[in-house]
Amino acid sequence: MNCLVLTPHRLGIKAVAERVGEQWDAMGHDVDYRLPDGAAARVGGVTVGVPGIARWWQKQFRDLSGSGAYDLIWMHQPLSPTVPDADFWDRTLVTFHTTEMAEYCLARDGVYPRRRLPYLWATSRLERWFYGRLRATVPEGPTYTVVSPQLRSEVSTFGVEDAAYVPNGLSTPAGESVGPIRERFDIPDHATLLVSLGSHTYQKRPALCARCLDAVCAADPSIHAVIAGDGPLHDDVVSAVSSDRVHVRGYVDDDEKWRWLATADAFVSLSAYEGMPVASLEALSFGVPVVLSDVPAHRSLVERHACGALIEPTPDALGTAVDRVAGVDVSASLPSWESVASTYLAVADSED
Secondary structure, three states, rough: OOOEOOOOHHHHHHHHHHHHHHHHHHOEEEEEOOOOHHHHHEOOOOOOOOOHHHHHHHHHHOOOOOOOOOOEEEOOOOOOOOOOOOOOHHHHEEEOOOOOOHHHHHHHHOOOOOHHHHHHHHHHHHHEEEEEEEHHHHHOOOOOEOOOOOHHHHHOOOOOOEEOOOOOOEEEHHHHOOOOOOOOOOOOOOOOEEEEEEEOHHHHHHHHHHHHHHHHHHHHHOHHHHHHHHOHHHHHHHOOOOOEEEEEEEEOOHHHHHHHHHHHHHHEEOOOOOOOOOHHHHHHOOOOOOOEEEOOOHHHHHHHHHOOEEEEEHHHHHHHHHHHHHOOOOOOOOHHHHHHHHHHHHHHHOOO
């Protein structure tokens, strides 16, 4: 089968596209990629975001119209000012990792700066128009999937009612194969170690998480915390920490990330929103319990795997949850990328 994988996005969405595509290739399918790695969001060297991405999708639709070169076309949350009435849609999978509507709600609720409201209002309206127009133009296609169950309710706001849930896969090393790291940072083996990994962006609320971890460490000298990640709010994270038992690492490579997760007693994330909480799943793959903000994606994960605690993002709530779950072994059944790739093919085949 000839497959085409398209996404203008970078980082996590691009990684999902590549990993599933690699599995399809290993199964014997021919796979082509169109992955500009964030370049689509820039016009003339200036980052414009969704307008650039929509322009990129418009060009892809124009190129694909009238072409029968691919048996399966996999698109990641396409968005365009035009919707061609073309036969490629009935061979297309559309996967949602997040929505523009969710971004708008975060700004409306004060998680994002209020100055972004007009822009996000416009992008959420484009999203609603595009999928409404697509549904009217091509009633029988494409086939929709979501990477987390709560996204079904998000996409239903613009008329997508039949999305299949296909979780992301994981590819992490075995815990026993990962080298030690505590000694490098003078963290005793008997200390309780809390780890928080993620981008330092508004939706992740990294400074709030840092303040809560700092307060928990200040209240209990047996607790250490590691905060790893980078982004526009990294300086706020550094400013939020006063305890010398909170180790702010900035960006870390995969080797260091696996080392921290292999020795952690609990993983902490206090995000305001998640599409698919990948870092939390990576922690679970090492048998580490999670302490997470009570938002839909986290709620689904904890309820599905019985793997930790959901909390309000306060120091007291975090401290209580850490006392309850830190060091408890959890066992979660998580999908491999091979099984995820097979599921996508099965979903596509079921709609033929």
